Amino acid sequence: MSEIKSTGTSQNKTTSPAPPQKREVTLHINGKNTTLSLAPWTTLLDALRQYLGMTGTKKGCDHGQCGACTVLIDGKHINSCLSLAVMQQNKEITTIEGLADGEDLHPVQAAFIKHDAFQCGYCTAGQICSTVGMLNMKKGNSPAEIRDLMSGNICRCGAYANIFAVVEEVKEN
Amino acid sequence: MRKEKFPIGIPGVNLREIEREVPVTEPPAWPINDKLKHVGKSVKRTDAILKVTGKAKYTADINLPGMLQGRMLRSPHPSAKILSIDTSAAEAFPGVKAVYVLRSNMSGAEPKGGEDNGYPEIKYAGQAIAGVAAKDGQTAEEALKLIKVEYQTMPFVVDMDEAREPGAPLVFEQQVEQEETGGGGGGAKGLEQQGNVRGPSTKSFFGGPRGDVEQGMAEADVIVEGIFRTQVQTHSALETHGIVADWKPDMLTVYASTQSTKGVRSEMASIFDLPESKVRVICEYMGGGFGAKYGAGNFGVTAVNLSKISGQPVKLMLDRKAEHLAVGNRPNSWQELKIGAKKDGTLTAIKQESYGTAGIGLGAGVGRVAQAVYECPNFLTEQYDVFTNAGPGAAFRAPGNPQGAFALEQLIDELAEKLGTDALELRDKIDNSVVRKEERRLAAKAINWSRRKKPGSDTGVIKRGIGVAQSTWPRLIDIDSTAEVRMYRDGTVEIRSGVMDIGTGTRTILSQIVAEELGLEPEQISVKIGDTLFPNGPASGGSKVSGSITPAARNAAYKAKQEILKQAAPKMEEKAADLELKDGMIVSKTSGKTMSFKDALKQMRTSQIMTSASREDDYGGFMVGTFISHGDLGSVQMAEVSVNTETGFVKVEKIVAAHSCGRPLNPMQIQSQVNGGVIQGISYALYEDRVMDKNTGHMLNANLDQYKIAFSMEIPDIEVINIEEYTARSSTDAFGIAEPANIATAAAVANAIYNAIGVRLYELPMTPDKVLKALNLV
Numbered sequence: 001m002s003e004i005k006s007t008g009t010s011q012n013k014t015t016s017p018a019p020p021q022k023r024e025v026t027l028h029i030n031g032k033n034t035t036l037s038l039a040p041w042t043t044l045l046d047a048l049r050q051y052l053g054m055t056g057t058k059k060g061c062d063h064g065q066c067g068a069c070t071v072l073i074d075g076k077h078i079n080s081c082l083s084l085a086v087m088q089q090n091k092e093i094t095t096i097e098g099l100a101d102g103e104d105l106h107p108v109q110a111a112f113i114k115h116d117a118f119q120c121g122y123c124t125a126g127q128i129c130s131t132v133g134m135l136n137m138k139k140g141n142s143p144a145e146i147r148d149l150m151s152g153n154i155c156r157c158g159a160y161a162n163i164f165a166v167v168e169e170v171k172e173n
Numbered sequence: 174m175r176k177e178k179f180p181i182g183i184p185g186v187n188l189r190e191i192e193r194e195v196p197v198t199e200p201p202a203w204p205i206n207d208k209l210k211h212v213g214k215s216v217k218r219t220d221a222i223l224k225v226t227g228k229a230k231y232t233a234d235i236n237l238p239g240m241l242q243g244r245m246l247r248s249p250h251p252s253a254k255i256l257s258i259d260t261s262a263a264e265a266f267p268g269v270k271a272v273y274v275l276r277s278n279m280s281g282a283e284p285k286g287g288e289d290n291g292y293p294e295i296k297y298a299g300q301a302i303a304g305v306a307a308k309d310g311q312t313a314e315e316a317l318k319l320i321k322v323e324y325q326t327m328p329f330v331v332d333m334d335e336a337r338e339p340g341a342p343l344v345f346e347q348q349v350e351q352e353e354t355g356g357g358g359g360g361a362k363g364l365e366q367q368g369n370v371r372g373p374s375t376k377s378f379f380g381g382p383r384g385d386v387e388q389g390m391a392e393a394d395v396i397v398e399g400i401f402r403t404q405v406q407t408h409s410a411l412e413t414h415g416i417v418a419d420w421k422p423d424m425l426t427v428y429a430s431t432q433s434t435k436g437v438r439s440e441m442a443s444i445f446d447l448p449e450s451k452v453r454v455i456c457e458y459m460g461g462g463f464g465a466k467y468g469a470g471n472f473g474v475t476a477v478n479l480s481k482i483s484g485q486p487v488k489l490m491l492d493r494k495a496e497h498l499a500v501g502n503r504p505n506s507w508q509e510l511k512i513g514a515k516k517d518g519t520l521t522a523i524k525q526e527s528y529g530t531a532g533i534g535l536g537a538g539v540g541r542v543a544q545a546v547y548e549c550p551n552f553l554t555e556q557y558d559v560f561t562n563a564g565p566g567a568a569f570r571a572p573g574n575p576q577g578a579f580a581l582e583q584l585i586d587e588l589a590e591k592l593g594t595d596a597l598e599l600r601d602k603i604d605n606s607v608v609r610k611e612e613r614r615l616a617a618k619a620i621n622w623s624r625r626k627k628p629g630s631d632t633g634v635i636k637r638g639i640g641v642a643q644s645t646w647p648r649l650i651d652i653d654s655t656a657e658v659r660m661y662r663d664g665t666v667e668i669r670s671g672v673m674d675i676g677t678g679t680r681t682i683l684s685q686i687v688a689e690e691l692g693l694e695p696e697q698i699s700v701k702i703g704d705t706l707f708p709n710g711p712a713s714g715g716s717k718v719s720g721s722i723t724p725a726a727r728n729a730a731y732k733a734k735q736e737i738l739k740q741a742a743p744k745m746e747e748k749a750a751d752l753e754l755k756d757g758m759i760v761s762k763t764s765g766k767t768m769s770f771k772d773a774l775k776q777m778r779t780s781q782i783m784t785s786a787s788r789e790d791d792y793g794g795f796m797v798g799t800f801i802s803h804g805d806l807g808s809v810q811m812a813e814v815s816v817n818t819e820t821g822f823v824k825v826e827k828i829v830a831a832h833s834c835g836r837p838l839n840p841m842q843i844q845s846q847v848n849g850g851v852i853q854g855i856s857y858a859l860y861e862d863r864v865m866d867k868n869t870g871h872m873l874n875a876n877l878d879q880y881k882i883a884f885s886m887e888i889p890d891i892e893v894i895n896i897e898e899y900t901a902r903s904s905t906d907a908f909g910i911a912e913p914a915n916i917a918t919a920a921a922v923a924n925a926i927y928n929a930i931g932v933r934l935y936e937l938p939m940t941p942d943k944v945l946k947a948l949n950l951v
Contacts, residue, residue: 039311050309055234056227058460060411061493065877068411096227109225113217116845120676121224122231122411122460150885154877156411156461157676158849160888 025086029054030098040086045069047085048095056096056125060154067153070126070133071095077133079152096125099132107173108132111166119157127153127163131170140167179792179901180205186611191901193792200690200731200904206836206897211685212905213897215841216695219680220458229458232430233490235417241270241306243476243489244313246320247499248295248302251562251870252329252342255292255302255322262319263305268312271482272320274303279471280500281533281565282349282360295324296344296533297562298871299498304475306487329562331865333505333530336369336561344369344533344560351535360535360558370528372557377541382553389522389551393513397587401510401580402936403919405530405863406503407496408569409882412460414500415490416473420480426453429473432462433712434671435653438705440469445477456673456703463853464568464714465501472500497875501567502863504529504537506576512584518592518602520549529576530559531566540573542916543581545645545805547603562870568714570850571646571912575857575919579937582642582920586927590628596641596924597622608898609643612809612831615894616641619829620811629931637815637826640924644810644916646716648802648835648908650788650795654721655708657785658687658729660737664771666691666698668729672710672722673703677911678842679718685838686723686905690730692754693770708785716909719838720802721788724903728786731904736782741773791902802902808832808913810851812921813889816929818948821941825855825887825922831894835908840895847893847914854918856883862938 022037027047036051045062048054048071057080060068064082071080072094099106108131111117118124127150134140134149146167155163174194179202181191188205206213223229260272278293278300295302303320307313328342335341348366361374375381390396417428425447431437434454442449459466469477476489491500506529513522523544529537538556589599597613604610617623625639656670668687674680680702684695691698701707711721734754741759742749751763759768796803813827828851837843860881864873874880899906919937927933932947945951 046310049234053236054227055230055236058231058411059233059490060413061877063493063876063878065493066411096225100226105222105225112225113221116218116841118224118676119678119845119849120411120459120461121220121229124224125227128225147885147888154411154882154884156409156463156853156882157845158852159845160852160885161848161891162845163885164888 026089027085027093028091029093030095038085040084042085043081044071044083044085044088045080048080054095054097058122058125060123067130068123068126070129070153072129072133075133075136077130096128099128106132107170108135108166111169115162115165115169117162117166118159123153123155127155131167135170140171177202180899181901183608183611183896183898187607188899193901195792196789199789200727203905205899209689211689211695213837214839216681216685216839218678219684219695219700220674231412231458231460232415232417232428232456233412235428235488237417237419237486240417240486240488241308241479241483242310242313243304243306243479243487244310244317245301245472245475245489245495246303246317247495248298248300250295250324250326251298251331252327253295253324254327255295256325257323258292258303259321260303263316266312266316266319268308269305269316270308270485271306271479272303273475273478273482275301275471275475279469279474282345282351282535284345284347284349286347297564299495299564301471301475301499304479304489306479306483329870330369331561331563331870332867333507333528333559333561335867336530336559337528339368341369344562369560370557371535371560373555374538375553375555377544384551386522386524386551386553390511390513390524393521394516395588395591396511396513397584397591398511399580399584399935401508401583403506403576403579404861404937405505406569406857406861407863407880408463408465408501408567409496409877409880410461410463410465413491413493413496414466414470414472416476417486417488418476418480419486420477424451424453425477426455427473427477428455430459430466431456432466432673432675432714434673434703434705435709436467436712437469437473441473441477444469444474454705459673459675462675462713463570464572467712467714470500493877494875497863497880498872499564501569502564503569504531504566506537506539508539508576508580510543510580510584512588514588514592516592518594518599520547520603522551523549525554528557528559530561530563532561532563534565536572537566538573539577540571542574542577542644546581546643548605563865570853570915574644574646574916575854578642578644578916578920579923582917583923583933586640586924587933600643604643606807608833608896609807609809611896612807612833612894616809616811616829616831619892619894620813620827622811625928628928631929634819635815635817636929637813638925638927638929639811639813640921640928641809641811642917642920642924644808644913646806646913646916648720648804648806649715649717650800650802651711651717651721652788652790652799653709654711654725654788655785656722656726656729657708657783658733660733660774660782662774662777662780664774666693667701668698668726669701669707670710670722671702671705671707672718673713675713677713677718677846678839679713681842682719682723682838683726686726687730690727691734692756692758716806716912718909719834720903720908723838723905723907725786725788727904728789729784732784732786733782736784737773737777740777741768744768744776789903793902802900804900806833806908806913808917810917810921812925814922814925814929816926816944818930821944823859823926823939823944825889827890827892828918828921829892829894830914831896832910832913833896833898834910835898835900836906837895837897838907843895843910844893846910848891850911850914851891851918852883852888854915855887855889855922857937858919858922859938859940
């Protein structure tokens with residue numbers, strides 16, 4: 001047996017790092033202004049989930065690889081885990097909680113139910129926001145384009161075929 | 174007991190009636206689906222609105238007052254002894270409320286005896302060591318860096334072939350066992366262990382070896398054989414494993430992303446020496462599991478300890494990297510398979526030998542498809558586990574069987590070719606299953622099998638091919654499945670069970686069953702599940718939810734119905750036996766008198782009726798023990814692919830998936846589940862691959878980018894064919910579909926690739942480099 005010894009990790013400091021400097025960040029989310037005190041490196045995803053308790057937007061990988069955290073910024077879909085909250089001030093942020101008009105579901109939400117476009121539902125908020133973003137751009141005009149533009153959202157349960165049906169239906173109406 | 178007539182067989186094929194003796198407490202037999210109102214219909218998911226509006230609360234979404242954030246320290250070394258751990262700096266870090274060091278490793282095989290210095294030995298990179306709970310996640314992460322661990326690193330081996338060599342570094346020096354889990358983890362007990370190799374296991378729950386394979390081979394006119402390899406696949410559920418633990422003196426409450434609320438409860442009770450009545454496990458919504466989410470887990474034990482120490486609730490969710498490394502995977506396989514047959518196709522012998530690594534876990538076999546799909550008098554399997562310094566495997570959608578099907582179904586194809594028979598004709602000859610025969614017929618029609626050409630005969634760069642593969646899965650049952658139905662004076666009806674909904678639609682089918690029995694609409698039934706305060710339900714695994722909990726649900730509703738009819742009868746001046754529930758009304762079959770269901774509930778003696786029922790034994794008895802019904806879930810899948818012979822790129826164009834799950838309860842949900850199984854199968858066939866670095870012992874692609882999973886660009890046209898198959902074994906006669914949907918896909922794709930290019934691929938995933946190598950182009 002080898003006898004190489006290694007001690008801990010390289011960051012074995014015993015002194016505490018300085019506490020992060022927080023700053024005021026005002027976000028316009030689903031039509032309402034909210035002011036938070038955040039460390040500047042707080043992602044929009046963490047601001048929503050941890051600081052505002054808006055848990056409809058999901059964390060799947062935290063690296064921009066799964067799309068579960070997709071939200072709309074001025075109508076365009078982005079990965080909220082790759083965006084800092086401070087960058088999104090003075091912009092219109094729409095999350096899954098803000099798509100329905102009271103009891104009336106957004107047409108994309110309604111079509112997701114009609115076509116059974118989810119199973120566990122964990123990726124669904126992201127899939128819906130990506131669909132809405134794509135339609136806002138007036139894209140998704142062919143099956144190939146839908147597949148291409150929806151390729152940022154992983155669904156491990158495999159609801160893709162039904163999601164494509166959603167897009168085609170909403171496009172038609 | 175009373176005698177009752179039930180439908181049995183497949184409508185349009187062999188539907189008939191059978192008389193069985195059933196306990197008098199059982200409800201009357203249901204007719205086939207087209208005579209029912211809600212069962213067998215594509216009822217929309219009862220939880221759909223919550224899921225599309227972001228209101229469904231998953232474990233990751235639980236926020237309790239005063240809740241802390243937990244994070245875990247994991248080993249950077251694949252093999253090491255921990256000499257010391259100093260947590261003092263972490264504990265002193267501002268904002269830290271608790272630090273906990275694990276004293277044993279909760280997952281994988283357990284060595285017997287050996288020295289113990291108070292710390293578990295490190296057996297793989299990513300193994301959990303300690304946890305920190307702090308006021309926020311960032312503080313907890315900073316504090317982790319302050320934990321000083323002194324390691325003595327040891328030699329390691331992560332490659333299965335190297336681990337099998339004599340003199341390879343030993344993952345375990347002692348004999349090991351692993352407790353079996355509800356999800357199919359663990360291996361056979363008491364097997365021989367030499368070096369890193371443990372086995373062979375020659376048995377499954379359908380018995381051991383049959384006949385004499387050597388003699389069977391000697392009797393064969395044709396022998397086909399091959400060596401097949403499959404890769405390690407990680408479950409990669411989008412919601413990672415995680416838990417919110419809330420330790421209170423009178424009750425431990427745990428919110429867990431789990432497939433088994435009762436499994437987590439019993440494990441937590443045992444670890445923390447609590448009565449089960451003082452542990453509550455809740456899983457209202459969960460973001461996928463696929464077999465990996467059972468038990469307490471190292472993270473769960475850590476979170477509970479952190480909550481106990483701090484006196485505050487603690488949330489501990491794994492990050493994506495840890496999810497790949499530490500909480501389960503489908504083991505790889507090396508399989509040698511040999512099949513002997515007579516000239517007319519009759520099989521004379523099947524011999525199978527396999528090695529697989531579940532890392533530090535057990536259970537890396539190749540399933541039972543080779544044993545169970547085809548009639549063959551002589552059969553022998555020898556399945557070995559090989560230990561490597563990698564995270565423990567876990568049950569993954571039909572554990573072992575996609576691996577086994579990849580080898581078996583390719584060799585059956587090869588046999589057909591050698592015998593000069595069509596691949597479907599040979600299967601018609603050697604496969605006794607009535608349901609698979611019908612599935613082959615329907616699938617062949619759907620994919621237009623008759624246009625299938627000779628292997629490799631397409632001209633041009635892009636060649637197309639069609640292939641078939643079959644599978645079987647047992648009808649597993651958990652008789653510890655209980656449902657309670659409540660009727661309230663305000664006219665509402667509720668069903669309660671500890672079963673959870675992994676995403677398959679358990680809530681919806683329960684509402685359909687109760688509505689059918691009570692003559693109500695599914696949306697009138699409130700479904701409360703995923704909580705151990707309710708009676709135990711089955712775990713969501715093994716495709717056993719539908720077969721286990723729906724008969725209990727129907728029977729509980731039937732009992733409640735009898736009670737309300739008994740109470741309403743005198744008020745209606747009728748006999749209870751003459752009353753039935755229909756369209757929200759109590760109706761007298763003799764006089765036609767009616768009373769609304771709601772009015773009857775308003776006049777109940779007490780403010781609620783509560784009835785419960787558990788899964789009865791199968792009518793006519795189980796086939797094996799009390800956990801396997803007669804028959805099997807037979808499946809046939811067909812694939813059409815195109816292969817670019819210049820780039821090696823394989824595209825799956827179409828999959829036809831023909832499946833049986835007994836009485837189908839909700840065709841829409843079944844179709845969604847089969848779509849998902851097929852897509853996971855394509856992903857397994859062509860893309861997914863855990864890559865371990867032999868030199869460092871680390872996984873190189875522990876993310877969702879380089880660990881490639883099929884996504885929107887790679888989804889073929891999928892056609893699902895769902896056969897109704899009645900067996901008259903329970904009050905609903907329903908079974909599950911999750912596992913069958915996934916078993917045959919990779920094998921069907923492999924056979925289609927062979928049909929396209931005329932060269933067989935023996936290794937998964939079938940990436941462009943392997944295709945080009947097979948074509949002798951690289």
